[in-house]
Amino acid sequence: MNIKGTKHLFKIILAGAVFCCSSPPVFAASGPDLIVDKVFLKDKISKPGWACMDMRFPDEYAEGHIPGAVLMPGWISTLYAEDTKRSETLLPRLEKELGALGISNESHVILYGAVGRTTWNAVMFWALETMGCNSSLAKCTVQFYDGGIEGWQTEGESLEKTAGNPAAATFKAVPETKRGVKTDELMQVIEGGKKAVIIDVRTAGEFQGTDIRALRGGHMPTAVNVDFFKNFNATSSRMRPLSELKSLYKDIPADGRVITHCQTGQRAAYSYLVLRTLGYENVAIYHDGWRVYGSNLNLPVENETWYDFYKINTTIKAVQELKEKM
Template sequence: MKDWPLLLETTQLAEMLYDPKLLILDTSSAANYAEHHIPGAVHIAPSELQGGIKPAVGKLPSIEALNILFAKVGLTPDTHVVAYDDEGGGWAGRLIWTLDVIGHRNYSYLNGGLHAWLDEGHPSEQVANHPAPTKQDIAIDSLAIAEIEDFISMLDNNQLAIWDARSAEEYRGEKVLAQRGGHIPGAINLDWLELIDRNNHMRLKDLTSLQAKLNELGITADKTIITHCQTHHRSGLSYLLMKILGYPHIKGYHGSWGEWGNIDTTPIETGDHPQPSAQKP
């Protein structure tokens, strides 16, 4: 089990589906879980991965809520988690970020999630799975967490890159989902949807091409990368991609634009940000 890859293909999961140390966690919608899910999969509602307190609804739930959640799904220290969703990786990535935050790093992401699994004819079931609860005593590992006070004074630091995974319209300030619209000064915009191959059952696009795109944008592995969206849901996928690509220093800004855009004093830019390739002498 220790050699199972972070990026897991459907055929690999099919071969190890009934391994007793496997915990398959489904972060699809409740309707999709009820209609069809991978045999043995346990459902986590996406809302259970977020605190839900306005305006920054995407912030991490309380330790008490996390203890209840991971006890309910039966997580143990030696459990190998397989995370998947029904949308191409946003919620599964948010779950993997949450596992990093609680110090559980024994996990895989099912490439393509429910779409790939069903499209390729693998078995599904409708019965809900409720494992025996486990005891939890969660401690937060802050290495994967970006808080506004950690980096607001470091926006000019060239060893820091901020990946804004929202749409271009949100980034430019044309579509406003907070008190103020725009983006964090210096942030680089790459929409999370650009990472998903809709012609290949919602799998990630070719990793070599994605790495080349990140390098071109200046989101490089030698920097500390902070990723965010509106609620750190879409940026769950950008965080996950960087994990898969082996980036050593990545953080999720769980306050995201729901926090930044609702504070009167945070610096904000609007319009397009010039990309590094356009700044070469």
């Protein structure tokens, strides 16, 4: 065989070796693919590597859920709304719980809940992304079924009452996802040392300081206000069409760092999901929220107002006196 023929044969052998030995492509969720419809969800039920997680209350889950779905323990979601220590201290427990639900670092998770609970439904999406899902750091993915349990039934699908009993798996969070922001990074942005857009997803009243839910009302310097309620249809609670959402966030650079925050983190999680669906990659949540920031007197506030303890105490006293007279 001549040299030319030998080189050609070598290329064929090399190509075959790459084909045989390389890993199969990993499914990756990003942009609009993060939101799935009923057809997609139904196709994945009971398929190896796929998991469906119900984010409703235990009694609702027991009354009927999407076939094969496992129930997310309520403490996981309230962890981000009631415990300002956040996931750092509870991460081992969270990893263990996910493993018990059959979710591993290679699982593809689809989340759903009651469609009207928009402040609750996206928390687990963000939590899984903070632990590495939908990134180059891990093989796990997480997506969201926007139709909720109501949409599933409306489209003619049945429910089951038998609780899911998946085989235990091992889930280990990966570090450095940069999906969560602490006060030090936030202050770098506010003081101009780091570039990012802070989106305050609270109501206009909270942003302007007329609705006070911490020691102080108002907002962070440089923050822009995009009310979380603008992300979804007020009647159906379904996410608005992407064309409308693109218009809503047209002034937010898609290639830069974006930080969302609200009072406790739940509303911020839904806005986070929307931005990720629009293709924003570098998004994070300041998960301490305004209740921590607004109560820290060392941090700067614009439109600063103060919680009126005298007014509240006077009202409480008046109510107590009224009750004594009854």
